[in-house]
Amino acid sequence: RHRPxxxxxxxxxxxxxxxxxxxxxxxxxxxxxxxxxxxxAVRKGEELTxxxxxxxxxxxxxxxxxxxxxxxxxxxxxxxxxDD
Numbered sequence: 001r002h003r004p005x006x007x008x009x010x011x012x013x014x015x016x017x018x019x020x021x022x023x024x025x026x027x028x029x030x031x032x033x034x035x036x037x038x039x040x041a042v043r044k045g046e047e048l049t050x051x052x053x054x055x056x057x058x059x060x061x062x063x064x065x066x067x068x069x070x071x072x073x074x075x076x077x078x079x080x081x082x083d084d
Contacts (some may be wrong), residue, residue, distance in 0.1 A: 010034045019049035020078040058084045
């Protein structure tokens, strides 16, 4: 039987960049293993991206949180378009 012990590091998932309109979502199974699933059709050659934060927030809040927590300005298509 597996019991969660804390936070893990997942090298393969760490390679994914952030998007406020991601095409992949990550989750964890009952054993603490990460799973990655596409959530929409992905074109050949399209970058696979995950959300680093709750993307249901307004753009200003998302960008502020990403800057504070991850030290980058988000320039994903959704932020550049000004979509909330």
